[in-house]
Every structure is written in structure tokens, then in C-alpha cells.
Amino acid sequence: MYFQTDNLSVGYCGKALIKNINIGVEKGKILCLLGPNGSGKSTILKSISRHLKKIAGTVFIAKEDMNNLNSVEVAKRLSVVLTEKVAPELMTCEEVVATGRYPYTNHFGKLTDEDHRIIEESMAAVSVLDLMDNEFSHLSDGQKQRVLLARAICQQPEIIILDEPTSYLDIRHKIELLGILRKMAVNQKVTVILSLHEVDLAAKLADTIILVKDNSVYGSGCPEDVLSDTVIKKLYGIEAGSFNMLMGSVELPKTCQTEPKVFVFGGDGYGTRCYRALHKRGISFCTGVLYHNDVDYQVAMSLARQTIFEKSFRPISDVIYEQACKAMLNCKVIIDTGFDLDGVTNRNRQLLELAYNTNKPILSLRKQPQKTKANIQYFNDIGSMISCEKLMLESGEKISISMCS
Amino acid sequence: MESIKKTLYLNKSKLGKIARYQCIYIVLIIALLAAVIVSVNSGTVDLSVSEIFKIIVLKAQEGSVESNVIWKIRLPRLIAAGVLGGALSVAGFLLQTFFRNPIAGPYVLGISSGAKMFVAFTMIVLMNYVNVLPPGVIMLAAFIGSLISMGFVILAARKVKDMAMLLVVGVMIGYICAAFTDLFVNFAQERDIANLTNWSMGSFSGIGWADIRLITIVVFISLAAVMMLSKPIGAYQLGEGYAKSMGINIRVFRILIVLFSSLLSATVTAFAGPIAFVGIAIPQVTKMLMNTSKPIIIIPTTFLTGAVFCVFCDLLARTMFAPIELSIGTVTAFFGAPFVIWLLLSRKK
Numbered sequence: 001m002y003f004q005t006d007n008l009s010v011g012y013c014g015k016a017l018i019k020n021i022n023i024g025v026e027k028g029k030i031l032c033l034l035g036p037n038g039s040g041k042s043t044i045l046k047s048i049s050r051h052l053k054k055i056a057g058t059v060f061i062a063k064e065d066m067n068n069l070n071s072v073e074v075a076k077r078l079s080v081v082l083t084e085k086v087a088p089e090l091m092t093c094e095e096v097v098a099t100g101r102y103p104y105t106n107h108f109g110k111l112t113d114e115d116h117r118i119i120e121e122s123m124a125a126v127s128v129l130d131l132m133d134n135e136f137s138h139l140s141d142g143q144k145q146r147v148l149l150a151r152a153i154c155q156q157p158e159i160i161i162l163d164e165p166t167s168y169l170d171i172r173h174k175i176e177l178l179g180i181l182r183k184m185a186v187n188q189k190v191t192v193i194l195s196l197h198e199v200d201l202a203a204k205l206a207d208t209i210i211l212v213k214d215n216s217v218y219g220s221g222c223p224e225d226v227l228s229d230t231v232i233k234k235l236y237g238i239e240a241g242s243f244n245m246l247m248g249s250v251e252l253p254k255t256c257q258t259e260p261k262v263f264v265f266g267g268d269g270y271g272t273r274c275y276r277a278l279h280k281r282g283i284s285f286c287t288g289v290l291y292h293n294d295v296d297y298q299v300a301m302s303l304a305r306q307t308i309f310e311k312s313f314r315p316i317s318d319v320i321y322e323q324a325c326k327a328m329l330n331c332k333v334i335i336d337t338g339f340d341l342d343g344v345t346n347r348n349r350q351l352l353e354l355a356y357n358t359n360k361p362i363l364s365l366r367k368q369p370q371k372t373k374a375n376i377q378y379f380n381d382i383g384s385m386i387s388c389e390k391l392m393l394e395s396g397e398k399i400s401i402s403m404c405s
Numbered sequence: 406m407e408s409i410k411k412t413l414y415l416n417k418s419k420l421g422k423i424a425r426y427q428c429i430y431i432v433l434i435i436a437l438l439a440a441v442i443v444s445v446n447s448g449t450v451d452l453s454v455s456e457i458f459k460i461i462v463l464k465a466q467e468g469s470v471e472s473n474v475i476w477k478i479r480l481p482r483l484i485a486a487g488v489l490g491g492a493l494s495v496a497g498f499l500l501q502t503f504f505r506n507p508i509a510g511p512y513v514l515g516i517s518s519g520a521k522m523f524v525a526f527t528m529i530v531l532m533n534y535v536n537v538l539p540p541g542v543i544m545l546a547a548f549i550g551s552l553i554s555m556g557f558v559i560l561a562a563r564k565v566k567d568m569a570m571l572l573v574v575g576v577m578i579g580y581i582c583a584a585f586t587d588l589f590v591n592f593a594q595e596r597d598i599a600n601l602t603n604w605s606m607g608s609f610s611g612i613g614w615a616d617i618r619l620i621t622i623v624v625f626i627s628l629a630a631v632m633m634l635s636k637p638i639g640a641y642q643l644g645e646g647y648a649k650s651m652g653i654n655i656r657v658f659r660i661l662i663v664l665f666s667s668l669l670s671a672t673v674t675a676f677a678g679p680i681a682f683v684g685i686a687i688p689q690v691t692k693m694l695m696n697t698s699k700p701i702i703i704i705p706t707t708f709l710t711g712a713v714f715c716v717f718c719d720l721l722a723r724t725m726f727a728p729i730e731l732s733i734g735t736v737t738a739f740f741g742a743p744f745v746i747w748l749l750l751s752r753k754k
Contacts, residue, residue: 049650050649051646051649051650070652071649071652071653071654072652073652074652075650075651075652076652078650079650080646080647080650082644082646082647082650084644084646086643086644086647087505088642088643088698089507089642089692089698090692090696090697090698091642091643091697091698095697095699096643099639099640099643099647099651100651102636102640102651102652102653103651103652105636107633107636108633108635108636108701109635109636109639109701151647155651
């Protein structure tokens with residue numbers, strides 16, 4: 001391990017909050033701390049970066065005990081992006097980035113041509129070169145964060161520690177920032193240790209994940225192995241709603257517990273948008289018949305009152321089909337999201353034809369109309385479908401709203 | 406091609422900056438010279454420029470009234486105003502950086518008042534034993550007083566993060582010190598009171614060559630030391646966390662800044678009494694003029710600006726209502742206070 005802590009205990013004022021932390025990361029890899037607010041992620045990071053005095057244990061960089069390094073030697077190996085707000089007066093971005101050269105310059109901080117080259121390179125790496133002469137305090141939060149990252153890069157460290165670097169960033173800047181970190185890790189073999197709030201991004205960025213909860217290390221390892229829906233739920237104490245690790249998506253808690261009045265034909269990913277739209281309105285629904293490997297299945301499991309599904313790669317069995325028929329006939333409105341009708345033994349098609357003959361109102365999002373019948377209404381988009389009268393009346397939204405509120 | 410363009414652009418902006426600095430320095434030096442010439446030239450005894458030149462450079466007419474006026478009164482006063490004005494501005498700059506507060510200064514934070522209190526205390530106690538206190542003792546007393554006030558302000562700064570609140574605390578500490586000073590004065594003998602009130606009004610008059618020697622030694626050594634600290638000061642402007650991550654020993658650094666800012670403002674208070682607003686306004690003006698807060702540039706420039714400002718203010722104090730002399734604090738407040746109000750209002754935006 002390039003970076004390793006050995007029975008590290010961290011805390012404030014000599015009192016240990018988290019004890020016996022043993023985490024390690026190889027050179028050029030990314031280690032990410034995940035955990036709810038106040039779990040102690042920052043405390044760990046601050047202790048590693050020596051902003052906080054560690055209570056006990058040792059931190060090794062390249063097999064060397066960090067206690068044996070003086071502050072300048074540490075500064076040459078390790079740089080930080082902190083959460084604290086920085087508001088220097090009349091400092092240009094270039095000057096802010098240039099402070100990263102501090103451990104390398106002479107007593108008066110004279111910048112050599114080499115230093116200037118490194119400053120420019122660092123700014124170019126996070127694409128803030130054009131902000132060079134702008135005053136730092138006039139920048140947006142996203143720009144500031146990137147300039148501070150440039151400052152950290154400019155310090156030419158072997159390890160960069162970032163405490164919640166994505167906090168103030170919009171999605172584009174989040175992706176860019178994490179992309180830069182990934183690139184640095186791969187190309188320059190910089191080791192990155194950071195804390196994040198975005199579980200989905202962490203899973204995509206990190207090589208190793210450390211889960212921190214209630215001031216203890218809750219779990220660690222490769223994110224692909226460690227992170228699962230249940231682990232996330234437990235880690236953050238999510239009781240309502242859900243987080244789907246596979247999809248990297250969050251679903252809000254169910255708003256309605258009434259018997260389903262709407263049956264949705266899902267499948268091929270057409271169902272998801274419809275499920276979410278119904279879910280937001282508090283309309284209880286059931287859906288089927290989905291295959292276990294369908295993307296719609298993941299969301300349906302979180303949102304639908306009842307999901308009728310068949311195991312992957314086999315025809316829909318009679319038992320499941322009967323179950324779907326029953327569920328559909330119990331509903332007042334049927335939504336056809338436009339699944340694939342092909343196949344001779346397509347039982348969903350069979351089910352849809354059955355629905356056509358029931359005279360129940362059918363709201364269809366299908367691009368190529370199948371049949372013209374009084375009870376079938378076609379829509380171009382979910383927005384108009386979801387607010388149509390039939391759905392309002394038949395789904396008993398009035399009832400469901402009054403019951404749920 | 407693009408890289409060439411970039412370097413050209415870079416050089417251009419850098420050249421622009423250097424030209425700006427040079428212009429400002431030339432203007433400041435001209436202003437200082439003008440202030441010096443007018444200062445030496447004005448007063449109750451009228452002298453021509455050539456006479457002054459002869460007296461100062463050629464040491465002509467030694468022992469005459471004219472020579473004495475120039476050598477014993479006007480020159481020491483002028484030098485004191487310049488050096489102490491500069492010292493005050495540098496102290497202000499250090500405090501502003503230290504507290505991360507653009508409106509900090511030795512006067513508003515109560516540091517000058519602390520120095521004054523302790524000097525008054527020392528004077529009253531020691532005047533029972535000796536007639537004249539050596540300048541070194543007064544300075545030491547002022548230094549201790551400054552450190553006491555500074556200690557309280559630092560304690561307060563740990564609790565209050567709001568910069569306006571910190572100033573309120575500073576002003577209150579100033580009032581407490583003033584109350585103690587009054588208390589001491591009540592116990593003083595009449596002869597001492599005259600001495601004390603004259604001094605505490607704030608004036609560059611009555612500073613002799615022996616004082617000047619001490620002042621210049623202390624101020625220029627501190628100035629040199631502060632210049633040596635300009636690199637960590639620059640890093641500290643990014644905040645303590647980042648400064649630490651760049652390898653600065655924060656504890657030592659903070660102690661040094663406290664010591665030097667107290668020493669500089671104590672020197673001023675010891676010899677000229679508390680002088681208001683120079684410490685806040687001049688570093689700010691300098692930063693605006695130079696359009697940077699880089700310590701290596703700001704420290705010497707603010708010293709020069711402070712010197713020019715105080716020489717001018719002293720000139721006004723002497724001549725505006727001659728033969729009545731105003732206290733230097735009156736004049737600096739007249740210019741400084743409105744500037745600080747403007748600074749406060751413009752920051753609210």
C-alpha cells in the first residue's frame with residue numbers, strides 16, 4: 001500500500017471519536033469516504049492532512065511514517081482542497097494558484113520560470129487558464145472550486161486530499177471535477193483521497209470505498225463489491241424511499257398506499273417515466289408483465305404497488321399470466337407505455353388485446369396506433385396523459401388524495 | 406502559436422502591473438519630498454529654501470536660532486512623523502491579515518489604548534522615583550500594554566466570527582483601557598498629569614534625537630522582519646487551513662505577527678500617543694492603489710504611504726490654526742474616519 005493508516009484514532013481535543021482506522025490505498029488510486037453528515041469523514045481527512053492532531057496510530061506515505069516528515073516535506077507530498085470558504089482580498093486566480101508553489105520557492109516566494117510553467121499547466125488542467133487575471137473573490141462557487149483544485153495540483157503532490165469537493169457544484173462541474181481527478185490518478189499516478197456525498201458518483205469514481213457511520217468505519221473495499229442497496233440504506237439510515245445502486249438512482253418514498261386503480265404495461269424501459277409520473281401524483285398502480293432483467297423492473301420494485309414479473313430469458317408462465325390478468329381486471333384504467341409487440345408467443349400482447357376488449361379506458365403512448373376503439377385514447381407525451389380527465393376520474397385521484405393527505 | 410500569444414499576453418499584463426507600481430512609487434516619493442520641504446519650511450520662524458538647504462546639508466550657522474529650530478525641532482519631528490506613520494500602517498496591515506478583517510487596526514481594536522494605559526500606569530508609578538523616564542522604558546511599557554489588549558482581542562476573535570462584532574469588542578476594550586487610564590490619572594500628581602495629557606493627546610512634538618534613534622532601530626528592524634515574513638503572510642491570506650497545508654508552522658507564525666504588530670503600534674503609542682485611523686485607512690488605500698494584497702509589495706508601499714500621510718497630517722496639525730497646534734489624532738481622524746465609513750458601506754453591497 002502506498003498510503004496506509006495503522007490503528008489511527010482521530011478526534012477533537014484529545015478525545016478519540018473514531019478508533020482503529022486501518023485504511024490503505026495504492027499509488028495512483030482513488031479512495032473515497034462515504035457516509036452521512038456528521039459521521040466523521042472530515043475528521044478522518046483532517047487528521048490525515050495534519051490539520052487535526054491525531055489521537056493515536058500512524059499514517060504512512062510510501063512506507064514512511066508521516067511523523068518523521070517536517071511540514072514542508074509533507075507539503076511537497078500532500079496537498080488539500082478544504083471545505084472552508086476562502087475570501088482573499090484582491091488576489092487574482094493566478095496568485096491563488098501560485099500559493100501552491102509555496103513549499104518550493106525561496107524565502108521571499110520568488111517564482112521562477114519553471115514555477116510559472118507549472119502554475120499555467122495546473123490551471124490548464126482544470127480549464128481555468130482564462131480566469132488567470134480575474135479576482136478570485138468575484139468567481140462563482142464552481143470556478144472557485146476548480147481554482148482551488150488547480151492550487152492543489154500546482155503543489156505537485158503525490159496525494160491530494162479533498163473534503164467534499166463537489167458540494168457547491170452543478171452536475172456538469174461535478175462530472176468535470178471528478179473527471180480531472182480520475183485523469184490525474186491514471187496519468188500522473190496521483191493518489192486521491194476524498195469524501196463525497198453522491199453515492200452514485202463515488203461508485204463510479206473510486207477504486208476503494210470506506211463507509212463511515214456513527215464515528216466508526218462501517219465497511220470498506222471495492223465499491224462494486226461493497227455498495228449495495230441495503231448497505232446504502234443502512235449507511236444513511238434511509239427508511240422511506242430507496243436508492244438503487246444498479247441504476248444509481250434515487251426514488252422518493254411512496255406517497256400512497258391505496259389499492260391500485262391503474263394498470264401499467266411496462267417493459268423495454270418505457271415504463272420508468274410513467275411510473276415516476278404516476279408516483280409523483282400519488283396514484284397507486286400495478287405493472288406487468290416485466291422480465292426480471294428489464295430496466296423498468298428496478299424502478300417498478302421501488303414505486304409500484306404490485307409488480308408482476310417473470311424470470312429472465314423464458315416465456316411468461318401461465319401462473320404469472322393469470323396473475324397479471326387478475327390484477328389488470330381489478331384496475332379501472334390501463335396505461336400502455338408502448339412495449340415491444342413482436343413475437344408469436346408475446347403474452348403481453350395477448351394481455352393488451354384482452355384489455356382492448358374489456359371496455360376499460362386505455363391510455364396509450366404507443367407511437368403507431370394499433371386499434372381505433374372508443375375506449376382507447378392516444379397521447380404523444382406523458383405530460384398530457386397524466387393530466388387527462390379519465391385518469392383523474394377513474395384512478396380515483398380525488399379519493400386517493402384525500403386518503404393520503 | 407497559441408502558446409506564444411499566451412506568453413505575450415502574460416508579459417503585457419505583468420508589464421502593466423510593474424508600470425503601475427513604478428508610477429505609484431514615483432508619485433509617493435515626490436509627495437514625500439514635497440511634504441518634507443514644506444514641513445521644514447513652515448513654522449513661526451521663516452526661512453528660505455536655500456538657508457534650510459545650507460543648514461541641513463552644510464550644517465551652516467551651527468548654534469544659531471535658525472539652526473536650532475531646524476535641527477532640534479522641525480527635523481526630528483518630521484522624521485518621527487514619517488517613521489511612526491509608516492510603522493502604524495504596517496501594524497494595521499498585519500492586523501488586517503491576522504484577523505482577516507479589512508477594518509482592523511491598532512486603534513479600533515483597542516491595542517493603542519492598552520499601550521496608553523500601561524504607559525500611564527508606568528509613568529505614574531515610576532515618576533515617584535525618577536524625573537525623566539528613558540524612552541526604552543516607555544516603549545517597553547507600551548509594548549506590554551499592547552500585548553495585553555491584543556490578548557483580549559484574540560480571545561474575543563475566537564468566539565466572534567463576525568468582523569463587525571470584533572471591532573465592537575475592540576472599541577469596548579479601548580474604553581475599558583481608557584477608564585483604567587483615567588483611574589490612574591486620578592492618583593497621579595499634578596506635575597505628571599500635565600506630562601501625561603500632553604502625551605496622550607497624540608503629537609509628534611517633543612521627540613528628541615535619542616528617541617528617534619530608538620524609534621528608527623525598532624521600526625526598521627521590525628519592518629525588515631515583517632518583510633521576511635511576507636511569504637507566509639501571503640499564504641495566510643488564503644486561510645489557516647491552506648496555510649498549514651503549505652507547510653507553515655501556524656503557531657509560530659501567529660506569535661510572530663502578534664509580536665511585530667504590537668511592537669510597531671507600541672512604538673507609535675509610546676512616542677506620539679494613540680493615533681486614530683492611520684492603521685485602518687492607509688493599508689486599505691495602498692491595497693486599492695496597487696490593486697493587490699501581495700505582502701511583499703504592500704508592506705513597503707504601505708510604509709511609504711503611511712509616512713507621506715502622517716507628515717502631511719502633522720504639517721496640517723501645526724499650521725492650520727497656528728500658533729495653536731492640533732493633536733495629530735484630530736487631523737488623521739478628519740481624513741481617516743470618513744474613509745472607514747465609506748469602506749464599511751461599500752462592503753455591505
